[in-house]
Amino acid sequence: MEPSKVQSEGGLNVTLTIRLLMHGKEVGSIIGKKGETVKKMREESGARINISEGNCPERIVTITGPTDAIFKAFAMIAYKFEEDIINSMSNSPATSKPPVTLRLVVPASQCGSLIGKGGSKIKEMRESTGAQVQVAGDMLPNSTERAVTISGTPEAIIQCVKQICVVMLESPPKGATIPYRPKPASTPVIFSGGQAYTIQGQYAIPHPDLTKLHQLAMQQTPFTPLGQTTPAFPGLDASPPASTHELTIPNDLIGCIIGRQGTKINEIRQMSGAQIKIANAMEGSSERQITITGTPANISLAQYLINARFRDVAAMWNDPSSMTTS
Template identity: 90%
Template sequence: MEPNKVQSEGGLNVTLTIRLLMHGKEVGSIIGKKGETVKKMREESGARINISEGNCPERIVTITGPTDAIFKAFAMIAYKFEEDIVNAMSNSPATSKPPVTLRLVVPASQCGSLIGKGGSKIKEMRESTGAQVQVAGDMLPNSTERAVTISGTPEAIIQCVKQICVVMLESPPKGATIPYRPKPASTPVIFSGGQVRADPLAASTANLSLLLQHQPLPAYTIQGQYAIPHPDLTKLHQLAMQQTPFTPLGQTSPAFPGLDANPPASTHELSIPNDLIGCIIGRQGTKINEIRQMSGAQIKIANAMEGSAERQITITGTPANISLAQYLINARFRDVAAMWNDPSSMTTS
C-alpha cells in the first residue's frame, strides 16, 4: 500500500494503492462479460482498477485512487462476491450463507502494526467491525509481502478495510518492498484423446511426476543455517492428487457442501506418512495453527507410534469446518509439491 498525500478542496486527501490477491474465478466475476462489470466499477467508484496479466491461477487486482473512491470500489467488489454466493446457493440445499472473503497483499513490514502489541489491534478490528481478519504467518513466495484475509458481510469488510487503511497510513512500509507476482500456469497438459488443458494444478503434478522419474534429489537441501530434509516425493505426489476441495459430507453436490442451519459436530481421521507430517505442522507449528484458525476445526496430531510409518490426524468440528480443514491440508501438500518441483521458490518455512 503506497500512500501519496495530495491537497484537495475538502482539505487533506489521500491517494492509496491497495493490492488484492484473487483466484481466476473471482477475477472473472469482477471483469464480467466483455469487461462490463469492471468498467462499471471504475466509472461509479472513480478508482483505477487494474488486473495483472498472464495465465496464472492467481491474479493481482490493484485499486488506486482517493480514499473515498477506494472504499466505493471495495464495496462494489464485496457486494458482487456476495451476489455470486447467493446465486451459487440457489441450487444448493445449504441454508447457512458463507461469508464474503477478500485477500489483501500487504508489505510484511506493516503487518506488525496491523496485528498490534499482543494482537490488540487486530482484535479491536475484529470486535468493532464484526469481520474476521487473519494475517498470514509467512511471506508470499519470492516477495516481502503477506496475505491479509478478511471475511464477513460486505458491510463488515468495508469497515475493516477502512481501519486497515488508517493503520497502513500511520505506519508506512520500512525499507524496500518486493511485490508478490503470481507465477504463470505451467505448460498445458495433454490428456488422452488429445484434449489440452492449461490446468496449473494438473501441470504441477504432471511436472512433479517427471521430476520423480528423471531428477533424483539429495537427502537434504541447505538453506541458510537450516538443513531441510527432502520428503518422499512419491508420497507427496499421491497426497497432492487428493485435490477435491470441500468434500460433500452427506449431501449431493451442493455449491457449498456441509453447510446447514445447525450442523452437528463430528470427527474425521486422516493418516499422514511420518516424513510428511512436518509439511503440515510447519516451523514451530505455524502451518497447523494457520489451518486451525482458518477452518475453525480442532486438529490433533497423534504422537509417533513405534513401528508405525504414519501419524494420525483427528479433525473435529462441523462438517463445513472439517471440509475446509481437509481442503487446507491438501492445499498445503500441493504447495510443498510445487515447491520441490521448483526449488527457486523454496523458503525456510
C-alpha cells in the same frame, strides 16, 4: 503517530494503492462479460482497477485512487462477491450464508502496525467492524508482503478496509518492498535432445539447471543433498497432466518428503514441473499414497528428486531400505 499526519488527511482523502489477491474465478466475476463489470466499477467508483496477467491461478487486483474512490470500489467488489455467494446457494441445500472473503496483500513492514502491540489493533478492528481479520504468519513466496484476509458481511468488510487504510497511511512501509507476483499456472518445460527448455512468450529458453537435473534423473546417478546446491525455480509448476504415477511411502517417512511447512515438497514440485499430491493418512494404514502427474519427463524428475531425498535421509539414518513403489 504525528498529529499533523492525521490532520493533513482531512477527510482521509489522499491517494492510496491497495492490492488484492484473487483466484481466477473471483477475477472472472469482477471482470464480467466482455469486461462490463470492471468497466462499471471503474466508472462508478472513480478508482483505477488493474488486474495482473491472466495465465496464473492467482491474480493481483490493484485499486488506486483517492480513499473515497477506493472504498466505493471495495464496496462494489464485496457486494458482487456476496451476489455470487447467493447465486451459488440457490442450487445448493446449504442454509447458512458463508461470509464474503477478501485477501489484501500488505507489505510485511506494515503488518506490525495492523496487528498492534500484543494484537491490540487487530482485536479493536474485529470488535468495532464485526469482520474477521487475519494476518498471515509467513510472507508470500519471493516477496516481502503478507496476505491479510478479511471476511464478514460486505458492510463489515468496508468498515474494516477503511480502518486498514488509516493504519497504512499512518505507518508507511519501511525499506524496499518486494511485491508478490503470482506464479504462472504452468511454465511449460520441454526436454529435447537431452536439454531442458522453459517456454517464455514465444521462445524456448535453455535451462542449464533443469538440464543437469534431467540428465541426472535419466542416469539415476548418486545425487548431492537436495537444497544445498540447487536453487528452487519459481514458475515451474504443474505442467499439463499427461500421465500419472503413484508411490507408497511409509507414514513415518512422509515428513522428510514434505519438509518444514511444505518446503521440500514445494521444491520438488517447482524443480520437476510435476503436480504432486499426498493423500491424507488412512486410519489403520502405515502408508501414504503420493500421486505424481505430468509429462513422463516431469514424473521421472519428481521421482528422482523424491528418491534423492530418501537417499539423503537414509544416509543420515544409515537405512537405505526406506521406500516401496507401487
